[in-house]
Amino acid sequence: MTESPYRNDGVTMPCPRCTRPFTPSGRQRYCSPACRQATWRRRHAPTLPTLPPRVPRGGTVYECPVCGARLLGEQRCPDCHQFCRRIGPGGSCPHCDEPVALADLLSAYQDVR
Numbered sequence: 001m002t003e004s005p006y007r008n009d010g011v012t013m014p015c016p017r018c019t020r021p022f023t024p025s026g027r028q029r030y031c032s033p034a035c036r037q038a039t040w041r042r043r044h045a046p047t048l049p050t051l052p053p054r055v056p057r058g059g060t061v062y063e064c065p066v067c068g069a070r071l072l073g074e075q076r077c078p079d080c081h082q083f084c085r086r087i088g089p090g091g092s093c094p095h096c097d098e099p100v101a102l103a104d105l106l107s108a109y110q111d112v113r
Contacts, residue, residue: 061090061101072099 012021015031017039022031030036062084063070064077072092076083090101 059089059091061087061099063087070099070101 012023014021015035017030017035020031030039058073061070061072062075064080064082064084066080066082067077069077069079070087071077071084072090074084075086087101088103090099090104092098093100
């Protein structure tokens with residue numbers, strides 16, 4: 001049984017990218033600089049930033065058009081059984097536990113300035 005030599009430059013080998021046979025010269029691994037560059041670009045492709053997810057429903061303040069009640073994360077008023085109007089992102093007030101929209105806080109801040 002004959003063993004193939006570790007390195008035999010006279011033998012053709014397939015290009016890892018396009019599989020076209022070529023005779024390597026020295027340490028050449030690809031058939032052309034274009035194949036070598038394409039492989040490098042594929043390996044070093046920039047990662048695109050991910051888009052931020054939409055504000056979850058639990059972090060959105062809604063207001064009932066009938067009774068004016070503000071709800072956090074609920075799109076339907078439990079008292080009036082009406083669909084509510086979306087105010088925007090917000091959360092619970094740490095003092096009174098009522099839903100507060102971010103837009104309300106920003107408008108109050110601009111009024112003070």
